[in-house]
Amino acid sequence: MKTTSIRTMKQVFSKLRRHAKTDYRLLILCNLIANLLVSAFSFLIWSSTVQETFPPGGDSMKQVMMVFCIAIFGCLVFTVYAAMLFFRCKSREIGVFMALGAGKRSLAGQLFRELFASMAFPALTGIILGPLFTLGIWQIFRLFLPDKEGTVLSFTPYSLIICAAFLAASLLLCFLFAVRFLSRTNILDVVNEQRKSEPIRDVRSWYLPAGIFLIVFGAVAGYGHPYFFETFFGIFAPAWTNLLYLPIFPGIYLIILFLVIRGKGSRKHPYRKIISRSMLKFQGRQTVNNMLIMTLLVAGACFAMFYVPITASGNLLATNAWEKDFSMRLRADQDMPDFEEIGQLAGEYRLTVKDPAETPLSVLGKDGTGQDIDENGKYIYYYQEVIADCTVISASGYETLTGEHIDIPRGTYDECVDRDSPYGPDTETTLLTNMVTGETLDVRFGTVHYSHTLSGLTVLNDEDFARISEGLDSSWQETYVQFNVDAPYGDEDEYRFSQALWNRIVSASSGAGMDSSFYSWAVKIYCDEQGETYWADNEPVSSVHFTQEDSDTFQFWSLWKYKPYFRIMEQNNLFMNMAILFLTFLFMAIVCYTAVLIISYTRSLTLALSNRQVYEDLTRLGAGIEFRFRSVREQLSKIFFLPTILGMTAITLFFLMILFANDGRISLSEGTGVVVCVLIMMVFGAGIFLFYRRTLKVVCRMLGINAKSVPEKKQ
Amino acid sequence: MLYVSNLHKSYRSGSRTYEVLKGVSLNVDKGEFVAVMGPSGSGKSTLLNCISCYIPYESGLITLSGEKLSGLSGEELAKVRNEKLGFVFQDFMLLDGLTVRENILLPRIIHGEVTSDGERNADRLLKLFGIEAIRDKYPAEISGGEKQRTAVARALINNPLLILADEPTGNLDSRSSRAVIDSFLEARHALDATIFMVTHDSFSASFCDRVIILKDGTVYRTLENQGNRPDFQDRLLDTIKEMSGEDI
Numbered sequence: 001m002k003t004t005s006i007r008t009m010k011q012v013f014s015k016l017r018r019h020a021k022t023d024y025r026l027l028i029l030c031n032l033i034a035n036l037l038v039s040a041f042s043f044l045i046w047s048s049t050v051q052e053t054f055p056p057g058g059d060s061m062k063q064v065m066m067v068f069c070i071a072i073f074g075c076l077v078f079t080v081y082a083a084m085l086f087f088r089c090k091s092r093e094i095g096v097f098m099a100l101g102a103g104k105r106s107l108a109g110q111l112f113r114e115l116f117a118s119m120a121f122p123a124l125t126g127i128i129l130g131p132l133f134t135l136g137i138w139q140i141f142r143l144f145l146p147d148k149e150g151t152v153l154s155f156t157p158y159s160l161i162i163c164a165a166f167l168a169a170s171l172l173l174c175f176l177f178a179v180r181f182l183s184r185t186n187i188l189d190v191v192n193e194q195r196k197s198e199p200i201r202d203v204r205s206w207y208l209p210a211g212i213f214l215i216v217f218g219a220v221a222g223y224g225h226p227y228f229f230e231t232f233f234g235i236f237a238p239a240w241t242n243l244l245y246l247p248i249f250p251g252i253y254l255i256i257l258f259l260v261i262r263g264k265g266s267r268k269h270p271y272r273k274i275i276s277r278s279m280l281k282f283q284g285r286q287t288v289n290n291m292l293i294m295t296l297l298v299a300g301a302c303f304a305m306f307y308v309p310i311t312a313s314g315n316l317l318a319t320n321a322w323e324k325d326f327s328m329r330l331r332a333d334q335d336m337p338d339f340e341e342i343g344q345l346a347g348e349y350r351l352t353v354k355d356p357a358e359t360p361l362s363v364l365g366k367d368g369t370g371q372d373i374d375e376n377g378k379y380i381y382y383y384q385e386v387i388a389d390c391t392v393i394s395a396s397g398y399e400t401l402t403g404e405h406i407d408i409p410r411g412t413y414d415e416c417v418d419r420d421s422p423y424g425p426d427t428e429t430t431l432l433t434n435m436v437t438g439e440t441l442d443v444r445f446g447t448v449h450y451s452h453t454l455s456g457l458t459v460l461n462d463e464d465f466a467r468i469s470e471g472l473d474s475s476w477q478e479t480y481v482q483f484n485v486d487a488p489y490g491d492e493d494e495y496r497f498s499q500a501l502w503n504r505i506v507s508a509s510s511g512a513g514m515d516s517s518f519y520s521w522a523v524k525i526y527c528d529e530q531g532e533t534y535w536a537d538n539e540p541v542s543s544v545h546f547t548q549e550d551s552d553t554f555q556f557w558s559l560w561k562y563k564p565y566f567r568i569m570e571q572n573n574l575f576m577n578m579a580i581l582f583l584t585f586l587f588m589a590i591v592c593y594t595a596v597l598i599i600s601y602t603r604s605l606t607l608a609l610s611n612r613q614v615y616e617d618l619t620r621l622g623a624g625i626e627f628r629f630r631s632v633r634e635q636l637s638k639i640f641f642l643p644t645i646l647g648m649t650a651i652t653l654f655f656l657m658i659l660f661a662n663d664g665r666i667s668l669s670e671g672t673g674v675v676v677c678v679l680i681m682m683v684f685g686a687g688i689f690l691f692y693r694r695t696l697k698v699v700c701r702m703l704g705i706n707a708k709s710v711p712e713k714k715q
Numbered sequence: 716m717l718y719v720s721n722l723h724k725s726y727r728s729g730s731r732t733y734e735v736l737k738g739v740s741l742n743v744d745k746g747e748f749v750a751v752m753g754p755s756g757s758g759k760s761t762l763l764n765c766i767s768c769y770i771p772y773e774s775g776l777i778t779l780s781g782e783k784l785s786g787l788s789g790e791e792l793a794k795v796r797n798e799k800l801g802f803v804f805q806d807f808m809l810l811d812g813l814t815v816r817e818n819i820l821l822p823r824i825i826h827g828e829v830t831s832d833g834e835r836n837a838d839r840l841l842k843l844f845g846i847e848a849i850r851d852k853y854p855a856e857i858s859g860g861e862k863q864r865t866a867v868a869r870a871l872i873n874n875p876l877l878i879l880a881d882e883p884t885g886n887l888d889s890r891s892s893r894a895v896i897d898s899f900l901e902a903r904h905a906l907d908a909t910i911f912m913v914t915h916d917s918f919s920a921s922f923c924d925r926v927i928i929l930k931d932g933t934v935y936r937t938l939e940n941q942g943n944r945p946d947f948q949d950r951l952l953d954t955i956k957e958m959s960g961e962d963i
Contacts, residue, residue, distance in 0.1 A: 006817050007829040019812025096808050099769065100869075101797020102825045103790045187769040191808070 030082035039130020042159035074595030095191030214251030298647025301592035310673035328564035349497035359397030365522030366390035386526035394465035418455035722775030753929035801870030805882035860891025921948035
């Protein structure tokens with residue numbers, strides 16, 4: 001009988017490859033997914049659309065980059081684990097080759113070729129598919145956006161460098177592990193790789209409290225240290241002090257170690273979980289390391305997903321609480337619409353203007369204490385007669401807008417504050433200056449009036465207002481306009497009207513009318529008079545003064561000093577403006593989440609491979625299917641759920657700490673955001689649970705446990 | 716053929732060191748069928764693994780057909796394993812993705828490209844060990860005895876100087892064990908093979924010319940087969956009993 005025979009090692013590897021498709025499939029899939037996610041994510045982050053949304057160096061960008069780094073790390077870890085699992089699966093084969101006299105050099109050549117083919121080609125495919133993936137998701141998002149023109153996603157080639165660096169790093173790491181794998185002198189170690197255990201030392205009872213202490217210490221020290229440095233040393237906390245967050249990691253490690261190895265013993269059935277716990281113990285080091293990374297990734301995914309709900313739910317609640325449908329500050333020196341024009345425009349959109357009210361505002365300079373940092377990083381505090389703009393309204397003007405009569409004694413000022421804002425009233429102003437005449441007014445703080453739309457305005461006694469405003473030219477004067485509308489034919493008319501009015505105001509704005517909210521002409525004049533340079537003049541012009549071309553950007557929307565507040569537009573545009581943020585953070589969450597799933601899957605398979613012999617022995621010793629199934633389930637549930645619970649708990653506590661530390665309370669909007677976050681975590685958890693069930697089936701199949709024969713209620 | 720002198724090997728576990736071989740010396744002549752017996756932990760598998768060059772050892776001398784193995788590089792040792800040694804393992808070590816015939820040809824493939832001579836040799840071994848009918852089957856489709864006979868054929872494909880067998884009947888029932896021992900005897904008879912076998916099984920060992928009994932990492936006794944197999948097996952059992960009695 002003649003058959004086609006194999007004659008070369010290349011043919012042998014090729015045939016073995018066909019036989020062990022599953023091992024290769026996992027490596028290929030992991031590389032494809034890792035590179036696709038990294039590529040999709042970096043193309044999104046470095047797209048000009050996102051770069052314009054997040055100010056460089058801003059907190060949001062820092063957060064994005066932090067989670068991006070965690071996500072990249074997660075992808076790198078699961079790529080390397082997939083490669084290590086691949087070596088583990090190949091170890092018997094390679095060991096047999098070595099035992100039969102194959103040289104390491106020729107084996108290395110074959111293994112490297114296989115590794116390269118299984119990593120590089122899927123990786124390149126992933127890199128190519130990444131931007132398409134991003135674009136696809138973005139296009140789906142755009143279907144829901146009201147403004148499709150202003151949200152075109154454009155890519156920059158910079159992200160390719162990130163993709164190439166990631167690919168190079170993952171290839172390098174996997175090849176280093178391959179070299180280590182082949183360089184062992186003991187061939188039996190290679191052959192028995194699949195059965196290798198990693199025992200860890202005994203875990204003491206103090207690990208749990210010590211872990212909790214380290215986490216709390218790291219969170220408090222990390223978050224609170226800037227305040228500590230400022231209060232006690234009077235200096236700006238140096239960058240290295242961020243290392244104070246580090247105790248969190250050994251803290252999580254100790255807790256996982258404790259829960260995996262010791263766990264909560266049952267007094268009634270002390271030996272019930274002895275098998276599963278022992279198995280985990282002898283895979284301890286790798287398992288706990290994996291779980292630590294998974295915890296970080298779960299926390300990263302949750303952090304990413306929390307950002308938008310916390311922001312969006314706050315904004316939505318805030319806009320609902322606005323006192324009027326439309327309110328705006330219109331500069332007196334520019335051709336802004338009056339009520340007649342507004343009424344006409346409203347008529348074009350089948351609307352009727354209701355409850356119109358307007359009142360003059362004056363822009364003054366106010367004094368205060370400034371804070372700066374010297375060359376040694378030490379805080380310097382200095383008094384300045386004009387430290388910021390102060391937009392003032394008279395008490396009668398306040399009554400015109402709100403219908404509330406207030407009495408303000410002369411020489412006193414009241415502050416309008418948004419109840420939900422983390423910023424309190426400015427109580428330290430003592431001097432107001434008319435920047436045209438140089439006239440000043442000594443003042444002291446009176447009280448607070450809560451208002452969403454008037455927030456930021458300072459209220460003066462009518463006489464004080466008239467005296468200090470005297471001589472101001474139109475560039476220092478504004479009109480506060482507010483009204484409601486009656487929209488008998490639906491919200492669409494109101495939205496289109498709001499867009500038309502917005503465009504009318506933007507097109508009439510120029511010069512100082514296009515300033516960013518942090519630019520103060522009062523301070524600018526004061527600094528010029530003192531012969532000093534105004535710090536805002538050192539900022540890039542594009543971030544301080546906008547142009548008509550910027551009017552579609554997110555930055556303009558968030559930072560324009562004279563942004564009108566149109567409730568319908570704010571609500572409709574919230575999704576659009578949040579879309580870029582949402583998509584970016586959603587991507588981060590997807591990357592972290594995928595990494596969690598893949599790491600837990602590869603870890604579970606490793607567990608099955610390592611313990612195959614143990615399960616065969618257990619079967620020989622008479623262990624029934626239920627017993628074996630339960631021991632697998634106990635191990636897998638720890639791998640899947642412990643990091644999930646720890647990560648979610650840690651990030652929730654961290655968020656609550658931040659929210660509470662902002663203003664010493666958790667506001668209604670923040671509370672709503674937290675509820676949304678809890679719902680998101682439940683969805684996350686459900687996804688992980690479903691994946692766990694799937695993995696449990698795969699592992700049971702590998703170990704020859706027919707899960708179907710286990711009664712449903714015991715599964 | 717094989718010469719082992721004053722071989723020492725120890726393992727480390729944590730901070731403790733366990734000396735497994737404490738100066739083992741032995742020799743195996745060409746065409747001889749030699750077994751090593753001993754209780755668990757006596758060092759017999761470690762001895763075989765050292766001779767196989769699978770694990771490094773601390774001191775001592777191993778020569779194969781006059782060639783010293785201790786000074787050889789990794790690549791040279793691989794060459795020795797491929798050309799001069801043949802291996803039979805307790806758990807067969809066949810590759811699941813290759814057929815019986817391909818598994819037998821594997822050492823030849825590792826050596827270089829397979830020639831027609833090599834293929835003819837494989838077919839001859841298939842016939843010799845009665846596994847011709849399963850030549851195109853995969854390991855998962857054949858019995859334990861057939862797997863081990865395949866492994867014996869694989870060990871012989873490169874005409875090695877020495878076959879090293881580690882508990883070759885350890886995973887087999889008595890019928891299959893007998894078939895494997897028969898294949899060793901056949902290999903010695905037909906191919907003039909030299910066989911060095913580690914075993915727990917006195918029945919299998921009783922077919923050998925000589926049995927070296929190890930105890931606590933040293934050679935306890937060497938027994939020669941006088942030609943009467945049942946008698947030799949009784950002597951082996953008596954010696955093991957005597958050794959166990961000393962322990963008591």
